Amino acid sequence: MILLKLAYKSLLNRRASVLLTLLTIAISVMLLLSIERVRVDAKSSFSNTISSTDLIVGARTGDIQLLLSSVFRIGHNNNGVSWQSYQYISEQRGVKWSIPISLGDSHKGHAVLGTTLDYFNHYRFAKKQPLSFSQGRAYNAVNQVVLGSDVANKLGYTLNQQVVISHGMGNTSFHHHDDNPFTIVGILKPTGTPVDKTLHIPLAAIELIHGGHSAKHDEHDEHDEHDEHEHGHNHDHPQNLAHELVGHPQQITAFLMGFDSPLYTLQIRRNINQYKPEALLAIMPTVTLKELWEMLAIVEKILLLFSVVVVIISLLGMLTTLLANLSQRRRELAILRSVGARPWQLFTLISIESLLTTLLGCVLGCVLFYALMFGGAGYLQSHAGISINIAMLSYYELTLIGVIMAAGFIIGLIPATRAYFYSLSDGMSIKI
Structure with a gap:
């Protein structure tokens, strides 16, 4: 709990750079969820166009x-x-x-x-x-x-x-x-x-x-x-x-x-x-619709690849920000060592910061996703004939968010590892 509170205070202290990282992750999450929801609902809308016709x-x-x-x-x-x-x-x-x-x-x-x-x-x-x-x-x-x-x-x-x-x-x-x-x-x-x-x-x-x-x-x-x-x-x-x-x-x-x-x-x-x-x-319309979506499968894959690339870029941006801030935080790490913090605790602290940043970015991304769906549902209905189902996140969508969280945690291990070795080499001396 102490490390969690300390990580939260540290993020607030660097709120300008953290906010930019949050927005980048949030926008990527919003794009990923929006593309997935529109893809699924577009397929459903096409399939629902005609029913009970043999x-x-x-x-x-x-x-x-x-x-x-x-x-x-x-x-x-x-x-x-x-x-x-x-x-x-x-x-x-x-x-x-x-x-x-x-x-x-x-x-x-x-x-x-x-x-x-x-x-x-x-x-x-x-x-x-x-x-x-x-x-x-x-x-x-x-x-x-x-x-x-x-x-x-x-x-x-x-x-x-x-x-x-x-x-x-x-x-x-x-x-x-x-x-x-x-x-x-x-x-x-x-x-x-x-x-x-x-x-x-x-x-x-x-x-x-x-x-x-x-x-x-x-x-x-x-x-x-x-x-x-x-x-x-x-x-x-x-x-x-x-x-x-x-x-x-x-x-x-x-x-x-x-x-x-x-x-x-x-x-x-x-x-x-x-x-x-x-x-x-x-x-048979049901069979032909299936053939149509098989033809469009490459488009689905391209859209999914595009959204994945955006997520990767946002996570790499978070990594860059953490590494850039880490060199400026060596004094902070030395002070923490002087008050009794151990290297593994500093490793955990940086890991928690990256995980919190990713979590808050995903939450904000979900908020933006629902705002976009509420705002764009009428347009898609009238101009594209796609009926958007504004419902809770599906199991697959939650899985995508879970993957993003895991990726954010893994990426956070890189600056956490560097912080660990910084604490070993610097000890309790304050280096700038």
Whole structure:
């Protein structure tokens, strides 16, 4: 206890240099924990984007490309799936549900997804959580739209406002469908997935808006024109969007499937990949996500290596500071020897100082880590779709801190050893 108290007083006496060392260690610990937490939560967020979906089917392309385009709205597929193929496959034995999706349009940089009401009934994220509404309801007419939470918050939209869909993905729009505005009837609750950044419109509206129809006529005109053009679309005379959710596009981007049994999943996946009328690809999202993270493993290792290097540099900085101060403390060591301190006690004193410095640096680093997580969680959620779990340190994170503590103690043995030999050579004489 006496040595511990003496070490504490010694650190206070040199608080300027000790504070700089503490900040260096704290920042390195904060970076290490932050990178590890973001890495784990990013992986979890990606894995939680889609749940309870057994197969994703699209045009034949790469597994990861199909997953990224259909689920994460990253990239696009050059080809689609014909409606006839979708109907045929979705009617196979063992298919519990299917969700057709059509991409290719956007609104102010946000993806527009055409789908059916089955999307709101069967789509699951995280641990089989269903989609739910914070305001409004699902659409029941083709001129209505349901917004993700981020779209509504970022653009300041509310219910009953009208939005115009543009052809083209991302911020590049080649044509605005000004004659077919959509009325906002629902806003979804946040999910931490690409759903939050998506506008959802009825699948029946995709073919209609691309056919040049207008949604600005009254119901009477709608019935008159429906009678006149019952079996086709007249592009010279605009027709308003029908109020019933009927119709479908000739092609869709992809479709999601759920099955009654895993056995049906494997069987139908094989049949789809060998489907002769059309070149299709069926992927299992959980397997493809695992492949994606295996590809990104090198990035994880680089991030971990970067944070480890920062920790090593901070510990070496502590070593440099201790060694620099030690040459100035030979008078102090001689005085301690003169009052009865033994060499091994001086060795222990310096070791305790380095251990206390490392411990306080780790504690301060944890405080900075949680401050950063609280401050940056919202940004990561809205801009990267990464849901940060602000919880107690995990076993692995505590292990990392333990390793840093052990490394700090080992590094502290170097100046402690030098202090030991200084005390032997100097004895009780005071040397400067």
